[in-house]
Amino acid sequence: MHKFLILLTGALALFLAETTAVASSRADTLLAVNDTIDVIPGIPVTVDILANDSVPAGDSLMLLIYDPYCSYTTGPDGVTFVFHAWGWTGYQVSDYRILDYTLGVYSNYAKLVFRVHDHSYDYLDVNNVKARINASGLQFLSDPLPGYEIPKGSGISSIFSNSLWVGGVDTAGMLHFAGERYGLGPSGNPLSRRDFRAGPVSDSAAYSPVQDTIWNHVWKVSKTEIDYHRAHFWDQGYVPAAGILNWPGNGDISLGQAARLAPFSDRNGNGLYEPYDGDYPEIRGDQAVFFIYNDDHSPHAESGGRKLRIEVQGMAYAFDRPGDTAFKNATFLHLKVINRSHNTYRRTYFGVWADVDIGVYWDDLTGCDPRRSMFYICNGDTLDGNGGSTGYGRNPPAQAVVILGGPRMDPDGCDNPSFDGDGIAGPSFHGSCDAVSLDSTILNMTYGTGGIYQGPFVVSAEAINGVNFGDGVSDNERFGMTHYMSVGEVPPGFPTFGDPFPEYDVDYYKVMEARWPDNSPVIYGGDGYSSAGGYGPACRFMFPGLTDTCRWGTNGLPLNGPAEWSEKTAGNHPSDRKGAASSGPFTFRPGDVQEMDIAFAWARDYHHFDSTLYKLNAVVDSIRKHFIENRAPGGGPFYGTAEHTTGSMEPWKVYPNPAKDMLYAEFPGIVAGEVELSLWSAQGTRIFAKITTRQAVYEIDVSGIRAGFYLLRVRSGIINHVAKVLIRG
DSSP states (O other), X not given: OOSOEEEEOHHHHHHHHHHHOOOOTTGGXXXXXXXXXXXXXXXXXXXXXXXXXXXXXXXXXXXXXXXXXXXXXXXXXXXXXXXXXXXXXXXXXXXXXXXXXXXXXXXXXXEEEEEEOOOSEEEEOSSSOEEEEETTSOBSOOSSSOSEESSTTSSOBSOOEEEEEEEEEOTTSOXXXXXXXXXXXXXXXXXXXXXXXXXXXXXXXXXOHHHHHHHSOOEEEEHHHHHHHHHHTTSTTOOOOHHHHTOOOBOOGGGTOOSBOSOEEOTTOSSOOOGGGTOEEOOSSSEEEEEXXXXXXXXXXXXXXXXXXXXXXXXXXXXXXXXXXXXXXXXXXXXXXXXXXXXXXXXXXXEEEEEOOSSSSSSEEEEEEGGGTEEEEEESSSEESSSOTTSOEESOOEEEEEEEEOOBOOOOSSOOOBSSOTTOSSOBOOSOOSOOOSSTTEEEEEOOTTOSOOSEEEEEGGGGTOBSTTSSOTTOOBOOOOEEEEESSOOTXXXXXXXXXXXXXXXXXXXXXXXXXXXXXOBSSTTSSGGGTOOOOBOXXXXXXXXXXXXXXXXXXXXXXXXXXXXXXXXXXXXXOEEEEEEEEEEEOTTOEEEEEEEEEEXXXXXXXXXXXXXXXXXXXXXXXXXXHTOOTTSSOSSSOSSOEESOOOOOEEESSSBSSEEEEEOTTOOSSEEEEEEEETTSOEEEEEEEEOOSSEEEEOTTSOSEEEEEEEEETTEEXXXXXXXXX
8 A cells, every 4th residue: 555645737747857756776666557447427437547557565656647538536446537528429548657756756658548438419320311419409519520411421511500499488577598509608618508408307406416427318219129129028138229228218206307208118008118028119210319308407507598497308310211302311300398397488489599501601591481381591602612521512402490390379279270281181271362461370361263262261370381270170280480580690780789699598589589689570671670671561580582472471561672582682691690490479388298390301403503492392391291191201100109008097998899880989097188089090191080078988980981900099198098990991
């Protein structure tokens, strides 16, 4: 045992080298040997560094570590290291040597090799995109490698960062907001000032930094792995893939976490995730990455906003469809946002922030398309970059951010008609806009000459790009994109507003309402401001081109200038472009669960740059159609899963099975609340749906339904049960 062990930094070590080092005939016995240390961020690891070194017995020693990547302390068992940096896996190397006080000499330099095991991120890479998914919600951000690489393997990226914004006003009139751009706040380093922390909402008294280590984690699972697991979970010696084995299906209720977290198939209905009993993750697409984060575990250092106490359960997913131009170049996000507070938030918005860089960042333009519920970034000219490896070169692509489905609208007791039908049953409008009322929620339109009814036809304005309109079910309508604002770098001379904007919570919220820092609304034309070429009236969408044919963005008010409004008509020079689309407003009550479905779509015409946006429109049209119909390319559901049971239910009956005219179902486990019944084809098409109250026996008329196998689904509260039924024609 040596007399003492002291750790010093390099500066003091050099001082000691000049003042205390003395030659010694025993110096050749002092030898430092490299050490390899496995570290997980946030978890202390103790290492006896001297164990493999050659040191004279009984001498007084000093251990000198130069530029360590971890914090460290000494103890009787050695040196305890804690690696604090998240978001990086690989090797970090520091130097060390030993000062022998007794001999007055130094050892040689040796290496401390820190082998970092970090599961706070992973990559979706099943198709033509390699997208980095981060546990705490700020997606795609990566340094130095591209975080949204497309084409995969090219080293070129089209998105720099993406984040969800959430803001609403409590009953006392106070704004609550959570959202990020780069995690740097009004001033700071990227990722140093966050609004969100990884993990579910927990009791603050029970929370500890150890939870950060547990939940700074993502879970990557493929459909192939799940199919194999379902076929082999009972095999002797079988070990599930890591994502399946460690899937976070259950929270720790002793810490105040919800009992159910990540979605899973519960074969025996006991509410516990048990992979060795055949339970398996429920994912979307052919490959998925699950993550969970909240805004409750730390102050909001990015925005300075008041906490909402929300939990976001997220799933990024992609489809392996090499023959489908739209889906092979697309990535999807499904975000389930839960209000775990006791507050009711009114005028709540969900926002989608994205810093989109088409290759190099300095030569882009932005625009939006309200009908397609998207905003996009494209190159400002036919050449991206100047021939470097980070640019797309000639005829670069365009990148879209699409709100496929936003939060549910506040209930009104109606199945609101759809705008253009899109093949969905129910009342719909198939004509063109003749007039739009001043009420932002109502469009007064008439059928075209081919219509049956001539006269006004009232359609909710949100039906223009929302979903679940005219589907036969009341109060399931979801917003699409309701606002879009280009933010960040603005043209020279733009009055008082520059980058960074937004800085604080009130500014973020203004962006989601398409307002400037002085609270004035964006106005049509120019750069959306009166002294920057804007001619009005007030509007909700910046740079829509000619796509807002119903003038939804101006609440139907006539324009005070040309209808075409783009960055080119404004005379803007290409530069760095960022944008935020929002969806709302809605009322967010305690315990409410709202959803956000987002697509990142990419298109490129390698031969004709002017056709790139046309190709992008076609790609987005295809993706939106598949989402609305819940049908993935090649068959199967776009979202949702095959037969499964979630929640705890008593035995239930569906009879007769097979059925011909009437189908009857009994669900004793439902005790109160609304019950949603729906019938789905094997191809994932919804055939029938209705919402009713609890009944002893539910009757479903199947007399007009084509013969075949179908899935009957019942939803009520946490209950979500599916059964196969056979219908005979």
